[in-house]
Amino acid sequence: MDDDTGTLPQKGDFSAWYNDILWRAEIMDVRYPVKGLYVWYPYGFAIRKHVYAQLRNLLDRDHEETLFPLLIPEQEFMKEAEHIKGFEDEVYWVTHGGRTPLEVKLALRPTSETAIYPMYALWLRSHADLPMKYYQIVNTFRYETKQTRPLIRLREITSFMESHTVHATWDEAEAQVEYELALTCEFYDAFCIPIIISKRPDWDKFPGADYTMAVDAIMPNGKTLQIGTVHHLGEHFSKTFSITFEDKNGEHKYASQTCYGISERCIAALISMHGDDKGLILPPISAPLQAVIVPITIGKRHEDVLAAAEKLKTDLTAAGFRVKIDTRDMRPGAKYYWWELRGVPLRLELGPRDLDAGKVMAVRRTGEKTQIELASVTDEVTRVLREITGAIRARAEEHTKSHLCTVASMDALDAALNEEKVAVVSWCQQKGCADVIEEKTNASILGTNARSQYVSETQGACIVCGKPGKATLVGRTY
RNA sequence: GGGGUAGUAGGGUAGCCUGGUCCAUCCUAGAGCGUUUGGGACGCUUUGACGGCGGUUCGAAUCCGCCCUACCCCA
Secondary structure (H helix, E strand, O other): OOOOOOOOOOOOOHHHHHHHHHHHOOOEEOOOOOOOOOEEOHHHHHHHHHHHHHHHHHHOOOOEEOOOOOEEEHHHHOOOHHHHHHHHHHOOEEEEEOOEEEEEEEEEOOOOHHHHHHHHHHHOOEHHHOOEEEEEEEEEEOOOOOOOEOOOEOOEEEEEEEEEEEEOOHHHHHHHHHHHHHHHHHHHHHOOOOOEEEEOOHHHOOOOOOEEEEEEEEOOOOOEEEEEEEEEEEOHHHHHHOOEEEOOOOOEEEOEEEEEEEOOHHHHHHHHHHOEOOEOOOOHHHOOOOEEEEEOOOHHHHHHHHHHHHHHHHHHHHOOOOEEEOOOOOOHHHHHHHHHHOOOOEEEEEOHHHHHHOEEEEEEOOOOEEEEEOOOHHHHHHHHHHHHHHHHHHHHHHHHHHOEEEOOOHHHHHHHHHOOOEEEEEEOOOHHHHHHHHHHHOOEEEEEEEEEOOEOOOEEEOOOOOOEEEEEEEEOEO
8 A cells, every 4th residue: 555645644643643533534623713612523423423322322221311501600600619629710701791791600511510409409308309310411611721632622522421410328329320330331332442440549539529430541542531430429519509308207418419421532532442544443333324335336237236236225224224325426446445534334345246146245444355145135234243343342452451551660660651551550549659650650640449351459569658559550641 | 820833725835034926836625527437547627825803014924013723842
């Protein structure tokens, strides 16, 4: 393959690859003239639609979807002290209605606790109302001061799923945290994205939470991307917002709460984890088009081939697949590259030769090329798409496994990080030792209590002070 | 938070210091016509820009001011 034909940067240059593929594959347009705000192209939005449909399916098992306002009055926003401290530098304020200054400033939600919880206080009366499990998928605004990146660090998060649950006891809320972590695992597994769950250190938890469980994925360059969080809020917010209920004995008690969030970073992970030098690779469940039919129309067989392609499309569509025929006036080769860039999992090439043989050429985005019988095409496509999903998952797992290692000294940690790996070290859980680790390695403590099939819980001596420590993830982060 | 560099058509560049053109230029970019079509075809025709607002000037992509945006470095 000629070097000068591929214009997409190699995936090894991940940052350039990522920026380039977003517009080449028509996912996001970064040219909107406000910093940190980006535009979804229709193709990108179609991917989003399928990803979020899956998220809704999972949540709808036992949550209910709702919708709260974008604007939050200042006095509500300012109620919970820790929460304010965490967000006040990043809040956009609406100060005017037309030309009239507002008496009460209105915050554009950076997250919705302070919009939702005053209403929860009104809605919750009795233990019979519990548990309450609601979620919404909305945009949120944060005035990011660090460098913004499409889908990753945004001033308008366009697709923030936030779940807010209320429970009678702290233990029930804790069980809910576990349940939502399990949902997250299932969600990411559907898109073949390996994740690592860990408990964030205290200084990195959500402002106003008892503790934060975070979900990270390892990007191609070894940096981690936080793609989900579940927070146990304890009674911080219920005390502030008077979210109380009458228990069976008639006593008034504060509720215990959780919140849980996933944003369009999940799509950044989807793109980054699976794509290659040729472009996107979309797991079939997320692909706007699961198969594209490229008719090879030569000479007088035009009509025969097109008719056969139409029938093939009709059969596959009836079987529930998302399929399109590419009838554009382009050479077939150009179409192949076009759809490979956009990550379509399966290409079906249908020409006169195939037609005579009663077959169609099936080319997988993951590499293999086989002939399948037209007579049993829906069964074959079902099987092939399942195998493609399996191949994508295996590749992602291999990548994640190869970017993780366990080390026992600062030097080894530094070396591992420079090899673009995430490391597991023993750490005594003292802030002082964490500062030493973070400063010397220019990396971050991700968390403890790691849960991953790739990381084993180990006990050992803290790599800084030598006291007994716990297995802790350290990595460079986005 | 502090500092630096930059913004020219769909994308990429030159021009700017030293203000003055009828056509600036390159492309896997756009539009049109024709010949093509089993892994990125070719010919011809053609469109299109100086980030925004204001200032200086007979005249501004070029000089000045403010703003917006992007990228890089340092905390």
